[in-house]
Amino acid sequence: MRFLNDQRPPYDLTYDDVFMVPRRSAVGSRQGVDLSSHDGSGTTIPLVVANMTAIAGRRMAETVARRGGLVVIPQDIPLDVVTEVVSWVKRRHLVLDTPIVLVPQATVADALSLLPKRAHGAGVVVADGRPVGIVTESDLTGVDRFTQLSQVMSKDLLVLDAAIDPREAFNRLDAAHRRLAPAVDADGRLVGLLSRKAALRATLYTPATDAAGRLRVAAAVGINGDVAGRAKALLDAGVDTLVVDTAHGHQEGMLEALKAVRALDPGVPVAAGNVVAAEGVRDLIAAGADIVKVGVGPGAMCTTRMMTGVGRPQFSAVLECAAEARRHGRHVWADGGVRHPRDVAMALAAGASNVMIGSWFAGTHESPGDLQQSADGRLYKESFGMASARAVRNRTAEESAYDRARKGLFEEGISHSRMFLDPARPGVEDLIDSIIAGVRSACTYAGAGSLEEFTERAVVGVQSAAGYAEGKPLHASWS
Numbered sequence: 001m002r003f004l005n006d007q008r009p010p011y012d013l014t015y016d017d018v019f020m021v022p023r024r025s026a027v028g029s030r031q032g033v034d035l036s037s038h039d040g041s042g043t044t045i046p047l048v049v050a051n052m053t054a055i056a057g058r059r060m061a062e063t064v065a066r067r068g069g070l071v072v073i074p075q076d077i078p079l080d081v082v083t084e085v086v087s088w089v090k091r092r093h094l095v096l097d098t099p100i101v102l103v104p105q106a107t108v109a110d111a112l113s114l115l116p117k118r119a120h121g122a123g124v125v126v127a128d129g130r131p132v133g134i135v136t137e138s139d140l141t142g143v144d145r146f147t148q149l150s151q152v153m154s155k156d157l158l159v160l161d162a163a164i165d166p167r168e169a170f171n172r173l174d175a176a177h178r179r180l181a182p183a184v185d186a187d188g189r190l191v192g193l194l195s196r197k198a199a200l201r202a203t204l205y206t207p208a209t210d211a212a213g214r215l216r217v218a219a220a221v222g223i224n225g226d227v228a229g230r231a232k233a234l235l236d237a238g239v240d241t242l243v244v245d246t247a248h249g250h251q252e253g254m255l256e257a258l259k260a261v262r263a264l265d266p267g268v269p270v271a272a273g274n275v276v277a278a279e280g281v282r283d284l285i286a287a288g289a290d291i292v293k294v295g296v297g298p299g300a301m302c303t304t305r306m307m308t309g310v311g312r313p314q315f316s317a318v319l320e321c322a323a324e325a326r327r328h329g330r331h332v333w334a335d336g337g338v339r340h341p342r343d344v345a346m347a348l349a350a351g352a353s354n355v356m357i358g359s360w361f362a363g364t365h366e367s368p369g370d371l372q373q374s375a376d377g378r379l380y381k382e383s384f385g386m387a388s389a390r391a392v393r394n395r396t397a398e399e400s401a402y403d404r405a406r407k408g409l410f411e412e413g414i415s416h417s418r419m420f421l422d423p424a425r426p427g428v429e430d431l432i433d434s435i436i437a438g439v440r441s442a443c444t445y446a447g448a449g450s451l452e453e454f455t456e457r458a459v460v461g462v463q464s465a466a467g468y469a470e471g472k473p474l475h476a477s478w479s
Contacts, residue, residue: 001319001349004461012316014298015343016468021459025447030440031204034450035068039291039331039353040269041241042216044068044206045436046348046451048333050358051075051220051245052301054383057368058085059117060361060428062092065215067205067432070354072243075220079230082219083237090214090238094207095166096183096192099124104132104150108140111149115140116371119364119427120195124182125153129189131182133157159184162191166202169194201429205436216240218271223257231261235268244272244289247296247304250280255287262288274335276312278324285328292330293356294321298337300359301383301417315350322351322455341438348439348451349458359383363419364428371421379426380418 004021027033036044049056049064051072061071073082092098100114100123111123115137125133133153143152158181160169173181173196180195208216218241219234221227231242244257249272258272272284273293281292295318297304297311305311314337322332334347335356347355361367362383369381425431448454 001351001455001458001460004459007462009462012313013462014313015315015337015346016465017313017462018315018346018460019463019467019471020345020349020442020446021461022445023447023457023459025444027444027447027449030437030444032449033440033443035436035439035443036206037331037353037451039333041070041218041271041291041354042208042210043070043354044208045432046344046352046354046439047432047435048072048218048354048356049361050299050335050356051218051243052358052362052383053077054369054381055358055362055367057366058088059098059366059368060364061085061089061217062098062215063119063366063428064432065089065208065217066092066094067201067429068208069432070208070216070218070241072241073217073219073239075222075245079233079237082234086217086219086234086237086239089217090210092215093162093192094209094213094215095198095202096162096194097198099182099190099193101126101190102135102149103127104148104153106149107145108143108147108149108152109145111135112137112140112145116365119366119429120180120193120198121365122180122193123149124190124193125149126190131157131159131184131190134180134182157182159188160194164194166194166199170196170199170203173199197429201433210240218243220245221257221261222246223251223253227257228260228264231266232264235264235266239268241269241271241291242266243293244270245274245293247274249273249275249293250277250283255283258284258287258289271333273333275321276317278320281321281324281330281332282328285325285330290330291353292321292325292332293335294318294332294352295335295337295356299335300339302336315346318347318350318352326351341435342442344435345439345442346460348454349442349446349460351455353451359417359419361428361431362417363421364431365421365426366428367419374418374420378420380420383417383419 045068047069049071051074053074056071102123102125123135124131133155135153158176158178160181160183162183183192219239220243221230223246269290271291272289276296284292298314318334325332331353333354334352344355443454446457448457
């Protein structure tokens with residue numbers, strides 16, 4: 001990447017401060033751009049879901065990996081739960097969605113409690129392992145909640161072969177005017193669910209898979225306690241990337257933790273952070289990091305900069321840290337500060353191999369929280385920062401009351417934030433579509449056929465606040 005007219009400013013920059021200049025391009029199609037990363041993470045799109053308890057769960061891990069990204073399971077989840085989640089994700093189908101399974105004797109109330117857990121908004125009613133009906137929210141509207149599903153389910157089923165080609169599946173669903181259908185094996189037993197959108201996406205995305213062809217998933221470990229013991233347990237569970245994580249990554253505790261993890265000869269990439277300067281990158285790589293997480297304070301749930309004054313504008317942090325990592329043959333993940341697809345593109349232009357997203361994905365069906373409704377009828381989920389009192393309380397549940405109370409006094413982060421679902425994009429895949437469309441277009445504007453070429457060819461300029469505002473669309477007349 002280079003600055004327009006080679007005019008690099010003497011101050012640090014956020015994503016809002018910069019823009020990209022189009023260049024002569026021979027890239028004929030957005031779909032011809034290769035968005036896979038070469039940092040060892042196995043992602044085929046440059047997105048990693050941050051290890052935040054309100055965001056990174058099993059549903060998110062399955063869905064994002066199926067589209068080519070990676071989810072990091074948080075460090076405060078008990079090991080037995082993480083082990084079960086990893087095993088569960090590894091067993092998911094590469095094309096078919098995991099269905100919400102109900103029995104004919106279940107009630108409307110049972111179905112209504114489960115349908116919001118997945119963006120496809122449907123439940124498959126099963127008897128003896130075979131689908132006998134489908135229920136959607138429209139089937140349940142205005143129906144007594146104690147009514148059994150056998151009385152309200154749609155019984156006229158289109159059933160697909162689980163091995164069907166996604167393009168053929170899309171055509172069959174379209175011809176039948178069906179939004180979705182259950183998919184079964186040779187014995188007629190339910191394997192999964194396929195919607196028209198999912199079938200289409202299966203032709204546009206490549207899943208992030210391990211050597212055995214299973215979906216990838218990562219997990220985090222902190223720098224306190226038995227770091228080596230937890231890291232070994234995570235490796236034994238089958239995680240594909242280890243993330244050694246703490247808010248202040250450039251400290252002795254992190255370096256010792258990294259050395260302990262590297263001594264295990266993990267056999268998978270090790271990411272560590274967070275830092276914002278070249279010196280931190282050098283030290284973490286020397287201690288054993290393959291990937292360095294970059295970002296202090298840019299996240300939507302983070303109050304670090306306002307509480308401490310510590311941090312750095314994210315674009316400049318990524319630019320400097322990525323350049324240093326390249327000198328050592330390593331990589332960086334840009335962690336935090338993205339609010340729009342353009343921000344992801346700018347992070348990649350600055351040299352990130354993947355971009356971490358947290359709060360942006362909190363307001364989706366796939367995040368772990370329960371769907372709630374505001375007084376004005378808008379649907380939302382609660383999100384919270386990982387240094388907030390709420391997160392600290394979860395991590396210190398086994399400590400004494402005194403220690404928990406003392407740590408609770410020094411929170412940094414928002415404990416309760418409403419992340420509203422976008423009615424037009426309520427699922428994480430909807431947001432991924434938007435992000436990846438923007439990134440692909442950015443690559444074609446730069447004349448880049450891959451992420452590596454994009455970083456090399458990007459020309460970036462600095463803009464005023466008015467310049468940034470000019471680029472925003474107007475959703476109503478200005479007259």
